[in-house]
Amino acid sequence: MSVATEDPPWARRLLVTLAILLGIAIFLAPLAAIFTEALRRGLAPALEAIAEPDALAAMRLTLLVAAIAVPVNAIGGVAASWAIAKFDFAGKRLLVTLIELPFAVSPVISGLVYVLIFGAQGWFGGWLREHDIQIIFALPGLVLATTFVTFPFVARTLLPLMQEQGREEEEAAATLGAGGLQTFFRVTLPNVKWALLGGILLCNARAMGEFGAVAVVSGHIRGATNTMPLHVEILYNEYMFVGAFAVASLLALLGLVTLGAKALLEYWTARPMGVEA
Amino acid sequence: MSATTALRSGSARRALPGLGLSLGVTLSWLGLIVLIPLAALVIKPWSLGLAGVTAVLMDDRVQAAFRLSFGAALLAAIISLPLGLLFAWVITRYRFPGRRLLDALVDLPFALPTAVAGLALTALFANNGWLGGPLAEAFGWQIAYRPVGVLIALIFVALPFMIRSVEPVLRDLTLEGEEAAATLGATRAQTLRRVVLPALAPALITGFGLGFGRAVGEYGSVIFIAGNMPMSTEIAPLLIVVKLEQYDDAGAAAVGLAMLVLAFVILLALNVLQRRLRRGRA
Amino acid sequence: MTVEIEAVTRDFGTAATPALRGVSMTLRQGEFVALLGPSGSGKTTLLRILAGLDFPDAGRVLIGGRDVAQVPARARNVGVVFQNYALFRHLTVFENVAFGLRVRPRAKRPDNAEIARRVQELLALVQIPELESRYPEQISGGQRQRVALARALAIEPQLLLLDEPFGALDALVRKEVRRWVRGLHDRLGITSILVTHDQEEAMEMADRVAVMEEGRIVQFDAPHSLLDAPASAFVASFVGDANRLTGSVNGGRLGIEGLGAFDADGLPDGRTDVFVRPDEVRVVPPREGLTPGIVEWSRQADRGRWKILVAVSEHRLEGYAEQPIERGAPCAVELQAMTVFGAQGERVSLSGRLAANSAMPGV
Numbered sequence A: 001m002s003v004a005t006e007d008p009p010w011a012r013r014l015l016v017t018l019a020i021l022l023g024i025a026i027f028l029a030p031l032a033a034i035f036t037e038a039l040r041r042g043l044a045p046a047l048e049a050i051a052e053p054d055a056l057a058a059m060r061l062t063l064l065v066a067a068i069a070v071p072v073n074a075i076g077g078v079a080a081s082w083a084i085a086k087f088d089f090a091g092k093r094l095l096v097t098l099i100e101l102p103f104a105v106s107p108v109i110s111g112l113v114y115v116l117i118f119g120a121q122g123w124f125g126g127w128l129r130e131h132d133i134q135i136i137f138a139l140p141g142l143v144l145a146t147t148f149v150t151f152p153f154v155a156r157t158l159l160p161l162m163q164e165q166g167r168e169e170e171e172a173a174a175t176l177g178a179g180g181l182q183t184f185f186r187v188t189l190p191n192v193k194w195a196l197l198g199g200i201l202l203c204n205a206r207a208m209g210e211f212g213a214v215a216v217v218s219g220h221i222r223g224a225t226n227t228m229p230l231h232v233e234i235l236y237n238e239y240m241f242v243g244a245f246a247v248a249s250l251l252a253l254l255g256l257v258t259l260g261a262k263a264l265l266e267y268w269t270a271r272p273m274g275v276e277a
Numbered sequence B: 001m002s003a004t005t006a007l008r009s010g011s012a013r014r015a016l017p018g019l020g021l022s023l024g025v026t027l028s029w030l031g032l033i034v035l036i037p038l039a040a041l042v043i044k045p046w047s048l049g050l051a052g053v054t055a056v057l058m059d060d061r062v063q064a065a066f067r068l069s070f071g072a073a074l075l076a077a078i079i080s081l082p083l084g085l086l087f088a089w090v091i092t093r094y095r096f097p098g099r100r101l102l103d104a105l106v107d108l109p110f111a112l113p114t115a116v117a118g119l120a121l122t123a124l125f126a127n128n129g130w131l132g133g134p135l136a137e138a139f140g141w142q143i144a145y146r147p148v149g150v151l152i153a154l155i156f157v158a159l160p161f162m163i164r165s166v167e168p169v170l171r172d173l174t175l176e177g178e179e180a181a182a183t184l185g186a187t188r189a190q191t192l193r194r195v196v197l198p199a200l201a202p203a204l205i206t207g208f209g210l211g212f213g214r215a216v217g218e219y220g221s222v223i224f225i226a227g228n229m230p231m232s233t234e235i236a237p238l239l240i241v242v243k244l245e246q247y248d249d250a251g252a253a254a255v256g257l258a259m260l261v262l263a264f265v266i267l268l269a270l271n272v273l274q275r276r277l278r279r280g281r282a
Numbered sequence C: 001m002t003v004e005i006e007a008v009t010r011d012f013g014t015a016a017t018p019a020l021r022g023v024s025m026t027l028r029q030g031e032f033v034a035l036l037g038p039s040g041s042g043k044t045t046l047l048r049i050l051a052g053l054d055f056p057d058a059g060r061v062l063i064g065g066r067d068v069a070q071v072p073a074r075a076r077n078v079g080v081v082f083q084n085y086a087l088f089r090h091l092t093v094f095e096n097v098a099f100g101l102r103v104r105p106r107a108k109r110p111d112n113a114e115i116a117r118r119v120q121e122l123l124a125l126v127q128i129p130e131l132e133s134r135y136p137e138q139i140s141g142g143q144r145q146r147v148a149l150a151r152a153l154a155i156e157p158q159l160l161l162l163d164e165p166f167g168a169l170d171a172l173v174r175k176e177v178r179r180w181v182r183g184l185h186d187r188l189g190i191t192s193i194l195v196t197h198d199q200e201e202a203m204e205m206a207d208r209v210a211v212m213e214e215g216r217i218v219q220f221d222a223p224h225s226l227l228d229a230p231a232s233a234f235v236a237s238f239v240g241d242a243n244r245l246t247g248s249v250n251g252g253r254l255g256i257e258g259l260g261a262f263d264a265d266g267l268p269d270g271r272t273d274v275f276v277r278p279d280e281v282r283v284v285p286p287r288e289g290l291t292p293g294i295v296e297w298s299r300q301a302d303r304g305r306w307k308i309l310v311a312v313s314e315h316r317l318e319g320y321a322e323q324p325i326e327r328g329a330p331c332a333v334e335l336q337a338m339t340v341f342g343a344q345g346e347r348v349s350l351s352g353r354l355a356a357n358s359a360m361p362g363v
Helices: A009-038 A043-051 A053-086 A092-104 A107-118 A125-130 A139-149 A153-165 A168-175 A180-209 A212-218 A228-237 A241-269 B019-058 B060-093 B099-105 B114-125 B132-139 B147-172 B175-183 B188-217 B220-226 B236-245 B249-281 C043-051 C093-102 C112-125 C141-154 C171-188 C199-205 C223-228 C233-238 C352-356
Strands: C003-010 C020-027 C032-036 C058-063 C078-081 C159-163 C191-196 C208-213 C216-221 C243-250 C253-256 C260-263 C270-276 C281-284 C291-302 C305-312 C315-321 C330-335 C338-341 C347-350
Touching: A009 A241, A009 B060, A009 B099, A009 B114, A009 B147, A043 A053, A043 A241, A053 A092, A053 A139, A053 A153, A053 A180, A053 A228, A053 A241, A053 B019, A092 A153, A092 B019, A092 B188, A092 B249, A107 A139, A107 A212, A107 B019, A107 B188, A107 B236, A107 B249, A139 A180, A139 A212, A139 B019, A153 A180, A168 A180, A168 C078, A180 A228, A180 A241, A180 B114, A212 A228, A212 B236, A228 A241, A228 B114, A241 B114, B019 B060, B019 B249, B060 B099, B060 B147, B060 B188, B060 B236, B060 B249, B114 B132, B114 B147, B114 B220, B147 B188, B147 B220, B175 B188, B188 B249, B220 B236, B236 B249, C003 C043, C020 C043, C020 C058, C020 C216, C032 C043, C032 C199, C043 C058, C043 C078, C043 C159, C043 C191, C078 C141, C093 C112, C093 C141, C112 C141, C141 C171, C171 C199, C191 C199, C199 C223, C208 C223, C208 C233, C216 C223, C216 C233, C233 C270, C233 C338, C243 C315, C253 C270, C281 C305, C291 C315, C305 C330, C315 C330
Parallel strands: C032 C191, C032 C208, C078 C159, C159 C191, C281 C315
Antiparallel strands: C003 C020, C003 C058, C208 C216, C243 C253, C243 C270, C253 C260, C270 C338, C281 C330, C291 C305, C291 C330, C305 C315, C338 C347
16 A cells, blocks of 8 residues: 555544444444343253243244245246346346345335235135135245245345356357256356355345244244244243343354355355345 | 248347246246235235325324334434445455454344344343443433434444445555545545545445335334334334234235335435436546 | 358347348368458357357358258357367366267267277377366466367367467467467368458468458458458458558559559549558669658568668558668669559559559659
8 A cells, every 4th residue: 555545543543443343332242242141141041942842843943944945046046047147138137126126125025915915815815714725824924925035145146156157168068069957067057056055045044034024924823933033032022031032142143154154155266245135 | 031041030049058947937936926926015005095095104103103214214324324434444445453353243234133133232222231221321311212222223234235335346446546646636635535435426325225225124123122112113114014913904015015115216316316426427 | 071151141239230241151171261350240150150159140051061050059069169268167177178078968978988088089189188187277378278179179070160269378379379270170170160350360270261341251262362362452451461552543544642653454433442562562772763762660571671661752651672771761662563442342453564664753
């Protein structure tokens, strides 16, 4: 850095100090608060809260919901990125905008839209009741709302990379006799595997931590339709603070592990991935 | 024309296979998960009729919730401007111990589930919390369960968008421009104001839009610290939940649709502003 | 394998003129042909159509006598060396070359031992057997080019397409690699098409050169014919070095401002483009009866030959002298031959006899 573009030392010190203090207050303190509150009465009560049957049921449900929503969005995201990056067709820009749309929608609305379709007063509400099919206040509703909220993650990490890589390698594969699936699995996929993994990790973290959207469609039935974040809310509302913060700690750990994995992937591939959601 | 002559235009044919399949998957996925449900949101409110929708939106409680949600989100985005600039500047331009940790911490609000963030902020800013306690004691400020609590939560949510929008631009901004300004006799302050800030303006607007968009719909981070008193600390997304609990689906949809439309209008205005800035430079 | 291209047209709809406007050409078995033209002249589009990576709006392409309109790229058996090589970055050199064999349908796929044998043979052929376990990013540009060539040859192509394959190489390596590729072609006898904008490359490597301009082939000929008998002013200016002048014909006499008048039977009256190769411009000390000029610079070209830039009234002419002439010194020029294109594109070559006798001061 040249002298001309250097800020005076007092300014640097002031700005750095300010940033560190604010960083601690805004970002570090909330994180520390979660673990501190969870361990307020020691480790044992926290562990008990996590091992409690309702908490375990919430964890199982969270895993199940993510296990369906994430693959759906991974497949959709890969298909969309392939189509947009490797071909020219009318309406491409509109398609990209529509794929990003769920990020611009409030999580509560993401849940609401499914209530409007499948709820008691919804478009298919009567039909579903006649056939005794439960979507809202049941697993399908949780999966749908979660899928909506985490919709763009994979496409968003893959698309810029695929566009940057262009079509030349795929074209070379075609001239060498490879078919569509061979080209995809032997050329395209290996080139984007780390970005795909990153996208899946981010998608998964959001899927497991989603609150607003699932709150609307869950119905809060303990042991049945409560995911981990909803379980946290219930415990908190019942003044079971240690339990609430203990389960919240698990979710916070999930977030930290995801951030760490993302940093590692970015380091390996020397390429930023972006986590904005 | 012989039978073997290409009858279709060359552009209608593709060298790489797989467009049909991938586009088919994409459109089904997009249509089933996003477009059809959003269509329901657009259609449902009108079962109340225009007068009914107007009545829902003109309701005092709804108006108060909208004022809080949009006001606090805009304010949070505005406060994020200098804060985001500070963090991005310090992270990209200076070397100091703990820089990498600070850089990583900034992503935390992205990765922390919203309910967890909400709980954490409430614990921090409650009257007996680490930050709320001293503030209450020293200044008599009450933060949790007040509109200012909503604002704090929304800043937490919006700030990382600002930082991560500005940071790459700041990093790519070569020092040459600043050096050139210095050789032309500009003071450091003039250089920052005339060279650096204009270059960052589009990114600042992007960060503002992203942060605002996220904040205005935010639910989990807010409801724990907000207190949720109608007419005072009740946010618009919560109102949707309340209406659903009262089996007022159409009313909930009307609130949801109004939120979306209002947010899009604001984001569109930002987009136009950004385009003006870009064109002005070109 | 023969290649016949018949009236191929391609319009992307993005530019003012179509990329290809009725291109026809026929390649003989085993021939090495260059497509030469400036960027945007349509040569890469034609190459992509041959490879099956793009498709004509009209016209047809026959490879080995078969219409390939309905044959997709992967079934054409056409080897392509891409401009930036398009090597698979996640595969080793060995696996890059083996790719075309591994993706064959099971019935036609060689076993692993056979693949290994074939790949090693090819890597030996392109003289990089030691690189088989490296990744593309770990080898040099010249080596990448050899890998791309080996990969294209692995499918035993009936036609080999080379898209500006030497562009990414530095000048020193380029010349050597050019000769080596041409030698390889002569050994293997695969019909080959080279796309290039470098006229020296085209002239040195190809049996015949197709010069392209704005989506058309303006001349398809042996290299020496392009030099001796350029079909148009564009070809004359694009191929080989030439001094370009303008003149006008009046009653069978061609006048060039400051250089005199020449007999030009067969050219109609009107404006003309005149090309004079530097080799045909003799620069001598001032002499009665020759056009006078002033030396702008001179440098030794070979033993006993000096390249000279002469200012003759408004013109700057490059020519050769058999002795050094100082900068700023007066001299005389003698034009020994010139190619003239009339207003309607008629070409007349004037030989030395005509040029020498007609210097007319004051015209």
